[in-house]
Amino acid sequence: MLAYAARRLVLAIFTLWTVTVLSFIIIQLPPGDFVDAYMAQLSATQSNVSEQHFESLRRQYALDRPMYVQYLKWMSGIFSGDFGTSMMWRKSVLDVIGDRLAMTMVLSLGAIILTWAVALPIGIYSAVRQYSIGDYVFTFIGFIGLGVPSFLLALVLMYFGFTLFDSDIGGLFSPEYQLEPWSWGKVKDLLYHLPLPAIIIGLSGTAELIRVMRANLLDELRKPYVITARAAGMSERTLVLKYPVRVALNPFASTVGYLLPYILSGSVIVSVVLGLPTLGPLLLGSLVAQDMFLAGTIVMMLGALTVIGTFLSDLLLMWIDPRIRFEMVQ
């Protein structure tokens, strides 16, 4: 069991490292270095900054040194809490990001909880009542969920919100709370606004998970141990919930690993459409403005969120599946 956890941990750390390298590559991708872009931006706004300032910046980020030194410099900065400077905002990257990281986590967590809460019972229902009208209805909705990209869904819902209810469904806060400091009222306001974007982000994942759960459970329902339990006189309801659902939950739990990247991806683009105060719109803005330290940091944070979430779901899986606990499954 420990060996399994250790293997997962090593892989997670390795993945995290790859994420930082990829983020660094993204920072480096645009032609010219950060100071060039900074200079161009400053001259466009006609601010007067001395040449020495640029030179000191170059030294600070080791831009005159080889690439790997720059990477190490950047990384060591991160470990001491310095993620670089956003030139678009002229502030440190962390200040720009503010509580958007937390908002992204809240939104993604909400989407995952919703996805699970919806997909689990529907998946069970669809498998137990295979080929019933309800099964067909859910399968159909599931296909729509797979087929409609989340940003389009967001647009369409916004349109209906606008035309039918004359209300703006975008944002995570009502206007009066937008700039307020955190308070109980603001939290309640957030909880009130959260479900709709969470549903939009979670829909395609929900559709996928319903399919997974239905297929898994259908497989399990045909297994002989179900006949054994049935022959022991168990009622169908207890039986299904106690044995096959429990077994089918394991692969279901492991879907968090791929659900997370999916949901974080979705949150970026849906946040752009709905104007949510998460990392998404900030990432788009920074990429368009070639504000690369900010963009790279956001990509890295999103990647790190996924890696950590996946690792936690691996631990969860280990906890619920005795076959992994006893090292029976690789």
Place this chain on the structure above:
Amino acid sequence: MQDDRQPILSVRNLKTSFFTDEGIVRAVDGASFDVHLGQTLGIVGESGCGKSVTALSILGIVPRPGRIVEGDILLRREPEDGQAHEIALTSLGDSSSEMRSIRGAEIALVFQEPMTSLSPVHTIGNQIIGAARLHRKLSKQEASELAVELLSLVGIPRAEAAIDSYPFQLSGGLRQRALIALALSCDPRLLIADEPTTALDVTTQAQILDLLRSLQEQNGMAIMLITHDMGVIAEMADQVVVMYLGRVVEEGPVDTVFGESKHPYTQSLLRSIPSIHSTPKVQLPTITGTIPHPYNRPAGCPFHPRCPDVIPGVCDKHEPELQSVGDEHLVSCFLYHPVPETSP
């Protein structure tokens, strides 16, 4: 039959069919037999002849799209303080609480696949305790003690530790023993064992069969043993039912059926068993042809296309019925009883 030898279970003209999109499959097509307490009834036949479906029909757990279309299944109950009476299982709803109180408690099943017949993510103990507490009023503690007792009864070493193990931690033989312990948890009077030894190696097979026999001697239950292996039947059964394509073709005490087999199918089955006396390197006789496609059942006697003694014009036109050819010995074959008058 004498009165003091009332069967605990009688199956009369049982017909179970599967209604699939492609057509109707008559998995069991008019099977009749009796099971007695303290005795073992062997049901034998090739795969696909309806043996397992018969077992599932008795328990009322035929999976969709199958269902019992005809026939009676009578269970005899002999309460200690009451009148013995028979209860028709076919008249109870499959998911009724009465049927559920019989399943597991009075009739238990040991299913064919020891690898997959136990839930992989629950401990053995958990599954036995769960089954025991369904039908008996036991505290968790009592049920757990019962589980340990049962596991050591079926010969699992270190039973106290075994209740906390998962099925994948046990060997096939031990798993089959655990499954038998599960079936015995409510002290059933009839144990249906569906190919209990097929997936096991030969020495383990013998051990499991010994176990079943000694359990029967201890508690006097009836065993219905389903297998395709004539050797297992010869060793275990008191009575034999030979099935072919959902029909009973021959039925009788094991010695009679083996010694004076009448039906050509039974004879062919017995001939194709390798014996220590057979001449080396001489091919064993086989039954020609294969079991017909279930949607394409032959008319008349279902065995006639493969039968060496087929009577043309009779066997392919009329369906033979199970009739007596001797003491408790029944055969369904036109070789032994008259052909009915040509029907209009």
Place this chain on the structure above:
Amino acid sequence: MTEEHPIADSEERIFVAGQMQLMWWRFRKHRVAVVATLVVVAFYLVVLGADFLAYTNPNTTEAYRSLMPPQPIRFFDNGRFSPHVYAVTGERDMRTFKRVYVSHPDQKRPVRFFVRGYKYKFLGFIRTDRHLIGVEGATAAESIFLLGTDEKGRDVWSRIMVATRTSLTIGLVAVALSLVLGVLLGGISGFYGGPMDSAIQRLIEILRSIPTIPLWMGMAAAFPRDWSVEQIYFAITIVIALRGWTGLAREVRGRFLSLREEDFVTAADLAGCSRKRIIFRHMIPSFQSHIIAAATLSVPAMILAETALSYLGLGLRPPAISWGVMLQQVQNVEAVALSPWLLVSAVPVIVVTLAFNFMGDGLRDAADPYGV
């Protein structure tokens, strides 16, 4: 039951049928999948004849036709079949500064088949100026606008036709690239095993655990501004394929792993077949249908990726036309509310995604040799 059953015959037929034949028989049974396949084929016919189906040059802007609502075709004129549209004039509302359009039922413009319009090359080499429908000899401003116009006065219908070509081929090219990478790396991984396998597996796990859209956005944002449409087109397919190959590689590896243990492969090995022969004559034919199914199922994700990137302004950029580029005009709720017809470019995205999914599902079921 004395009548002869045809089952014996059909069984015989099944025994001698080739794998593709079997797959087709099983596929035919999935009604939905067959319909979905027809839809996909129809879309690719649009790809071939995009310019023929368009009736005005999709890049022609016309300030006097900005954001014009769809103009319905009327098929009958006084009970006689004579398709026409009403002439429309627009003027600016001086209070709201929006253009307002008024149609004039008294001025009918006949819609004809196979009319002359802008010049193009059919299938890329036949010079012609014939289009399926149009208004004979009309100027851009007097033409028809079946689905309305965008804010630059470009005809939405014609643009959708041309966008279909871009979006669907980008999906195919990206899948083709992914397929090459996936079969190669998945094959190496599955056939040789060992450290190569572990390395490739770790790479796949890592790539799959990174959220795709931010990664794509980061890479796409680095495309130089001065790249041509073609360069960006191929850069995008590469960016998408860099992540897309992982799923296919897993599929290929899984197939290789299970086939390696199969008796017929051992038999071929013992018979002295070369590795190459084993792979290409024995293994690949037995799982190519699975690969086709997996590739089909991965097309919609590629199309959606391009659409999402272009929608965000990081993918294809005007003058390129794709569904995502068209959707860029409905970034905010005001645009959607004022000109909802611009959302129609979402319809082909959804239809094609669903069609590919249903078709892929059918193929996957049909590819399973033990399926019913």
